[in-house]
Amino acid sequence: MKRSRNEHNSSQEEQEFLRESKLVARSPQHKEKVKQPEPSMDEIKQMLRDLKKDLHEDMAQIKREIQNDIREMREDIKDTKKELQKNREEMKSMAKEITQMKEEWTREKEELHNKIKEVEDKMERMEKQKIRNNLTITGLPTNTDNEDTLEEALEKMFQTELLLKTKIRRAQKIGQDRCIVEMVEWNDKIKILQGKAKLKGKDIFIDSELTRNEQKIQKNIRDIAREEKKKGAIVKVGYQKLEVNGKKMKWDHRSQKLTEANKLKN
Template structure:
């Protein structure tokens, strides 16, 4: 198990190094663009397209890195073997048996990030997370580990959901989509607005 964790940490370090290299390339492109812009030689569309492509590549890598992760809020601190503690907690609280590759505290002691062994196990966690609503004494949540862009979109959807609920409408939120009175809408990144899903 320790060898697997070492391997995972090496892979994670390699991915972070690649992202660092992409960030450096993006900075270089921006600096080059500024220099050329000053000289009046820039074809801005080409440079903007290149920067957008690098940013999208970084976003895709980050999504891949976070694919099997969940964020658990309100769980409190675990001592000892954190991974085993998370596995036991998930089994006890939501009735799901999973293998946690790695787990650690984020945001002091109230939030934990857990790297789940497989996508199927993560999906099972997300399907059963509603069992936490039955816990009246504690407020605990399980969510996807989202990238910054994804978190911003979900935040916009939550704000919209709150507004629509205040108008008396029935609302459900999904990943990059929202259901209002039985009709589904998806967030369009280019236009930055909701579009009805047919």
């Protein structure tokens, strides 16, 4: 069945319309621009109020945070000060304890030194008492080690050289030409020491026997005298004393050295 012309024309018109509609849809430049309405004055004021409120809240929040930080910093500083004060007090206490320990140690050391000195002095006194009547004789010509023979030779020498009649308890040879003699009476020992000057020039030397400590002191004095002699000084050695070119010195037991006699403390 054939379509009429009007139907054909109508179809062409519809197709043309549809084609134009598609072109309009595809071309953005043909879209109409939507115009935004301008805000009113009230809206602008409200926007400013909202902005001011938000800014105020933000500033308040920042202020609170700063205040919290400052508070925490103050607490930290306070805690630090407390800790420093505690440390200072602990250090002060430790320093006090150390001082007390030093004082206690010094006191204990002094007490120990005094006790040792007391023991040494007691031993010295005991040794002195033991050798109270003893003499040392050097240079006596004798070839015997027999004590009886030695005693007879010594008594004969005392009688002939010193004109003294004495009694010997014991005599012992301790070297080639040296012996120790224990007298029965202390007075006999003193008489022999007083008369030993008569032996001058005979190379026989008589001295009171010394304790170990006294021997050590005399050795120190003799060593000093020997050095002074090497320098050309005139020296004279005595018991715990030395004279160098007329200057007299005595042994100071506190300092354990020779001190000028006029400076020696009693």
